[in-house]
Amino acid sequence: MKKLDETVKKETLYIAAWTLILSAVMQSVFLVIGLWKPDVLFGNLVSAAAAVLNFLLMGITVQNAVEKDEKDAAQLMRFSQSMRMLMQLALGAVGVFFFNPIAAILPLFFPRAAIAFRPLFGKKQSAGEDE
Amino acid sequence: MELAIGIILGCCALGAGMAMIAGIGPGIGEGNAVAKACEAIGRQPESRGAVTTTMLMGCAVAETTGLYALVIAILLIFLAPGRLVNILVETMNTLG
Numbered sequence: 088m089k090k091l092d093e094t095v096k097k098e099t100l101y102i103a104a105w106t107l108i109l110s111a112v113m114q115s116v117f118l119v120i121g122l123w124k125p126d127v128l129f130g131n132l133v134s135a136a137a138a139v140l141n142f143l144l145m146g147i148t149v150q151n152a153v154e155k156d157e158k159d160a161a162q163l164m165r166f167s168q169s170m171r172m173l174m175q176l177a178l179g180a181v182g183v184f185f186f187n188p189i190a191a192i193l194p195l196f197f198p199r200a201a202i203a204f205r206p207l208f209g210k211k212q213s214a215g216e217d218e
Numbered sequence: 219m220e221l222a223i224g225i226i227l228g229c230c231a232l233g234a235g236m237a238m239i240a241g242i243g244p245g246i247g248e249g250n251a252v253a254k255a256c257e258a259i260g261r262q263p264e265s266r267g268a269v270t271t272t273m274l275m276g277c278a279v280a281e282t283t284g285l286y287a288l289v290i291a292i293l294l295i296f297l298a299p300g301r302l303v304n305i306l307v308e309t310m311n312t313l314g
Binding site: 093094141142149150152153156157160162164165172175176179180183184195198199 | 250282293
């Protein structure tokens with residue numbers, strides 16, 4: 088098995104950290120409004136795991152794709168996106184069906200929120216990091 | 219009654235399927251982004267780290283569109299039928 092690229096590892100850790108923080112915030116909100124039950128926690132866990140796993144798999148695909156030629160890379164990415172979507176559908180369905188639907192759906196968007204927060208909290212590193 | 223329930227279930231499934239059409243877009247977009255990134259890395263191999271980081275973030279943003287569709291599909295398949303059938307049954311009981 089190929090070694091995980093340092094960039095992919097770093098970005099996945101960043102996304103996982105933000106997902107953890109936002110999950111904690113969501114659990115706190117459920118506690119404050121008095122709707123917290125164990126199914127909120129389990130729904131959150133399943134969905135947050137799906138979101139982070141999706142990002143990690145996307146990173147691994149990107150890592151493999153940049154070593155291929157253009158056509159193969161595009162094809163690999165499309166295939167990977169379909170498979171990851173199916174994985175998220177399955178895990179999201181488990182969360183919605185067996186646990187709290189809101190707690191199971193919201194964490195799927197936490198990586199997007201983490202990226203939105205990046206310019207606010209992150210260091211200016213993306214543009215000329217390797218230079 | 220059975221016909222009405224059948225129509226509700228059919229429409230939910232149809233709606234979920236139609237929602238997932240939106241899943242095609244991110245796939246094509248990500249594919250194109252990665253293809254262009256390959257081209258860029260081919261031209262400037264030293265920029266590989268920066269290009270990969272930017273591309274990962276871009277792919278994650280692009281994928282959100284598909285996620286919206288996915289969430290709608292999940293809700294239509296797993297939550298909506300039960301709720302709608304309950305509403306139908308309650309309405310039928312109220313009307314006698």
